[in-house]
Amino acid sequence: MKQEAKLFKIYNKLLDYFGPQHWWPADSPFEVMVGAILTQSTNWGNVEKAIANLKRVKVLTPEKIVESREQSVERWIKPSGYFRQKARKLRAFAKFFLREYGGRLRAMRCEGVQTLREKLLAVHGIGPETADSILLYALNKPNFVVDAYTRRIGQRLGLFDFEDYHQIKEYFENNLPKRVRLYNEYHALLVALGKNFCRPRPLCQNCPLNGLGRCKKN
DNA sequence: ATCCGGAGCG
DNA sequence: CGCTCTGGAT
Incomplete structure (x- = not known):
């Protein structure tokens, strides 16, 4: 076929x-980008708690992230795990977003997809999946x-x-x-x-894709 | 190949 | 308890 x-x-x-x-559940594109970083290898429910904290203390903007003490950011995002790494990553991304685009989505969207992707990949903490998530879910690029x-x-x-x-x-x-x-x-x-269903240990019994053909299950 | 890490689940 | 979670840096 x-x-x-x-x-x-x-x-x-x-x-x-x-x-x-x-997808992506968020009030703003910036929230999507923050979520894309926080959800790395992490259950989304934990990310929601971290984002709720950031909203509660009103720091869910690139300016506030950069202004805040890193130790404070660590505390707010703790529920999402890897909190020291991710606090660094959030800061790095916020600085990048401000430096390159003045913290404006419009400016960021003007960049060509290919160059933007490369620039994102150069930011500490942003790898291929996070970059593509940002391009697709925050900037609506077909990626x-x-x-x-x-x-x-x-x-x-x-x-x-x-x-x-x-x-x-x-x-x-x-x-x-x-x-x-x-x-x-x-x-x-x-x-x-x-x-x-298709978990590390698969639950093939009631998989909605049964009947599509053979599945290897590894 | 290892480290980072809290939270929820059975 | 052990397992898993919308990865990336070192």
């Missing part, structure tokens, strides 16, 4: 089973996000056998129409499947 047809079949089954995921779930699910389904981030990203982008809405929902649905 054609790769694109396969990908849409998966997408439709997931959407049918889980429904729209409404497919790859994560551990995407990799695991794709391999188990036999969609691809490579491991490299960029190869997987290109696999999806080359076999799907370049649409923001589609990329947004697709990644969110893969996360839903990865959390609920």
Whole structure:
């Protein structure tokens, strides 16, 4: 079967089973970017607590993050884990955002996607997944996000056998129409499947993708 | 290959 | 308790 047809079949089954995921839950693009950093290897529920703290003390702006003592930021984001690392990362990103774009989304959106992605990757604490999450969910660029779930699910389904981030990203982008809405929902649905069924130890019994073909389960 | 880390779950 | 969580830096 054609790769694109396969990908849409998966997408439709997931959407049918889980429904729209409404990503990214946030009041502002800056909140999305902060969340993208805080959620690295971390349960989203813990990130929500950290963001709630940042809102409570009213520091959810690049200016306030930079002004605040790092030790304070550590305390506020503690629920999201890796709090010392992430406090550094938030500061680095806030400084970058202010220095390069004056803290303005409009200015950031004007940058070409490719150069913007490279500039993001140069910021301490921002790797491929975080950069792509920011591009897709904060800036609405048609940029497919790859994560551990995407990799695991794709391999188990036999969609691809490579491991490299960029190869997987290109696999999806080359076999799907370049649409923001589609990329947004697709990644969110893969996360839903990865959390609920295609876990490190898979729960294949009631997997919504049963019947699509053979699944390797590693 | 190791480290960073609190929180929630069974 | 052990496992897992929308990774990235060293």
